[in-house]
Amino acid sequence: MIQGNYEQILKMISEGSNLPVEEIERRIEARRAKLSGLISKEGAAQIVASELGISFDKQKLKISNLLSGMRRINITGKILRVNKIVEYNKNGRSGKIASFLIADETGNIRVVLWDVNHIRLFEVGEIKEGDTVEIANGDIRNGELHLSSFADIKLSQAVITNVQTKQAVQHKSLDKVQMNDSISTRAFIVQIFGPTFYLVCPECNKKVSETGTCEAHGKVIPKKNAILTLIIDDGTNNMRAVLFSEQIKKIVNSDELPSSDSFMEKRNLLIGSEVILEGNVRKNKLSENLEIFVNSVEEINLDRVIEELEK
Numbered sequence: 001m002i003q004g005n006y007e008q009i010l011k012m013i014s015e016g017s018n019l020p021v022e023e024i025e026r027r028i029e030a031r032r033a034k035l036s037g038l039i040s041k042e043g044a045a046q047i048v049a050s051e052l053g054i055s056f057d058k059q060k061l062k063i064s065n066l067l068s069g070m071r072r073i074n075i076t077g078k079i080l081r082v083n084k085i086v087e088y089n090k091n092g093r094s095g096k097i098a099s100f101l102i103a104d105e106t107g108n109i110r111v112v113l114w115d116v117n118h119i120r121l122f123e124v125g126e127i128k129e130g131d132t133v134e135i136a137n138g139d140i141r142n143g144e145l146h147l148s149s150f151a152d153i154k155l156s157q158a159v160i161t162n163v164q165t166k167q168a169v170q171h172k173s174l175d176k177v178q179m180n181d182s183i184s185t186r187a188f189i190v191q192i193f194g195p196t197f198y199l200v201c202p203e204c205n206k207k208v209s210e211t212g213t214c215e216a217h218g219k220v221i222p223k224k225n226a227i228l229t230l231i232i233d234d235g236t237n238n239m240r241a242v243l244f245s246e247q248i249k250k251i252v253n254s255d256e257l258p259s260s261d262s263f264m265e266k267r268n269l270l271i272g273s274e275v276i277l278e279g280n281v282r283k284n285k286l287s288e289n290l291e292i293f294v295n296s297v298e299e300i301n302l303d304r305v306i307e308e309l310e311k
C-alpha cells in the first residue's frame with residue numbers, strides 16, 4: 001500500500017514546476033504552518049502541487065509514490081491476485097464491484113473497478129492474474145486505486161521484474177489505523193472469543209455448502225478450519241483481531257484447540273499476554289467496525305524485543 005515517498009514527490013513537483021526543491025519544501029512548510037500542522041507533509045505537497053497547476057496526469061507513477069487524494073494517475077503493474085467479484089444492492093442501486101492487487105517493483109495496491117466494461121474484462125478472462133496491465137486516470141481513495149468509467153485499463157507488454165509482493169506494513173497505534181491499512185502492532189490480548197469452526201474445501205480453502213459441495217470443486221471431503229477473535233489493546237484503543245487456522249496454530253497447540261476444556265486453560269494464559277501482530281484492516285460487514293485480519297502473530301519474547309531495541 002501507500003508509503004508516500006516524500007523525497008520523490010518533492011522531486012516530481014520541482015521538475016513539473018521548474019522551481020528548486022528548496023522552494024517547494026518552503027511552500028509545503030508554509031502550507032502546513034497555516035493549517036497548524038494538522039496536515040501531513042505529503043498532504044501539503046498535494047495542495048502545493050495543485051496550486052502550481054501540476055497534475056500527475058501524464059506522468060507514469062510508481063506505486064510507492066501514490067498518495068491519498070491523487071487523481072487521474074497512471075501506473076503499470078502486474079496483477080498478483082484477483083478477488084471474487086462482489087454484487088451489491090443498496091438503496092435501490094445494484095451493481096458489481098471487482099478488485100485486484102497490483103504490484104510494481106516499488107510496492108502494491110488494491111485496485112477497485114466500478115465500471116461494467118472494466119469488470120467484464122475480468123469476467124471473460126481477457127485480463128487475469130499474472131497479467132501486466134496499464135491503468136490510466138485512476139483515483140486514490142482510502143489507500144486504494146479506484147477506476148471509474150473515466151479510467152482505462154488494458155494489457156501491457158511491459159516486463160516488470162522483482163514485483164513487490166509483500167504489502168508495506170506500517171507500525172501504527174490502534175487509534176490511528178484506517179481501513180485497508182496493513183499494520184504491525186504490539187498489544188495486549190484483553191479478551192478472546194471462539195474458536196468457532198467451519199468447513200472448507202481441501203483444494204481451495206473456500207467455504208463449502210452444508211452438503212459439502214465446493215463451488216469450484218464439487219463434492220469434497222471438507223476440512224475443518226477455525227476462527228478465533230481476539231480483542232487487543234495497545235493503550236490507545238482496542239480492536240478486534242481475527243485469526244484463521246494458520247495463525248491460530250502459532251499461539252495455540254493443535255491439541256489445545258479441539259476441546260473446550262483444553263482451550264479454556266490456554267485461553268486464560270493468553271488473556272493478558274502481549275503479542276506482535278501484522279494484518280490488514282477491514283470493516284466488519286455486520287458491526288461496521290474496523291477489525292484486523294491477522295497475517296502473522298507472535299507472542300512477545302524478550303529476545304526479540306531486545307533485538308528491536310538494538311536496531
Ligand SMILES: [Zn+2]
Nearest residue numbers: 201204214217
Ligand atoms: Zn474448492
